[in-house]
Amino acid sequence: MQETWFSAASWMWLALLAGVLARLSGVSVSLVEIGVGVLAGNFLALQPSHWMDFLAGFGSIMLTFLAGAELDPAVLRNKARESISIGVASFLAPFLGAMAYARYVAGWDLRAAQIAGIALSTTSVAVVYAVMVETGLNRTEIGKLILAACFVTDLGTVLALGVLFAHSDWRLLVFASATAISLAAASRFFPKAFHYFQAHIAELEGKVVAATLFTLGGLALAAGSEAVLPAYLLGLTLATTLSDRADVLHKLRSTAFLLLTPFYFMKAGLYVSLPALAASLATVAVLLAVKVCCKFAGVWPLTSVFRFGRREGAYTTMLMSTGLTFGTISSLFGLQHGIIDQSQYTVLVTVVILSAVVPTLIAQAFFRPRPAGSPPASEEPETSIEVLDDCNI
8 A cells, every 4th residue: 555655746746847847938737748758757666556446537528528628619610610621621631641651652461451540530639638738728718619619620529439339239329328318408407407516515506526437438438439528518517607707617627737747747757668759659650640741731721711810820720730638538549449559559659749849849839829919919910809818927
């Protein structure tokens, strides 16, 4: 038992170190936590335990739920054309591009190439949401639009994984039925429950959310799907309710970023083997370039069509180029089902994690939208998307 406590203490000290470094450097804490995980796995010989696996898994579910809850239904309605168009292009272009490269250039078999396409088509809701919260862009229209487009992209990724590889049986039907019933019930029951439970010391609102997430997650895994999909849909269903209960959303977010997400991001870093990375550096670099170039080919023209400013268009495209949660999930699915081998898995996970870091750093350093009221640069056209809040929060 004492080993568990010392192991937990080690990881929490590393999480604290990551937070301090993020504070001093101005880099997103999620990216620093990934870097700390890489160092811990390669130089400190730390390995995830069962309790860490659970906390990391719950962290990914909570991040995905919160990302769905941050989506503004009004933005989805008013900007449906923009978010759906960008989201579909963000999924389809890298899915086809990465799959074609893996199949016809790298020489992977068709099923392995399909896993590569799925893994590299993703946009990381976890990373994008964490960046949005840190910068304050989650309260702006452009931030909400990007999150909505991320939802469309990752929905395409999950559907592709399900259509191409899921086993259709009675468990999948039970999961789909339970999810549909739960979402319908949540839209009617949760607002009343939140009103009845409010201000109670037992924090019953958070408990009913967690209980629902655990139940749907268990059904998803039993059906061969992934727990993050119903979490996202539940968050979207409760977006309007939680917008009226900012206190509940704040408590859920605080719990997630305090205790859950550090383990998720640091565990993601543990997947990177520096020796394996050195041995396959060329393949990793090419696949990363394929993913980012395909994202640009799909998303960048649409930002011009929808009259984004050049800064906002580049920022949107770079964030849509990120990947982490569904990318690692898809890669692990392929490995566990014998579709890809260990070397292919290492390449894909490394590309996925690099795609969480490189585009985000570029976006934050060079293209982050200016705070409201800042005069646009003379060379940039005005964007039709208004930035409402201070982005430096």
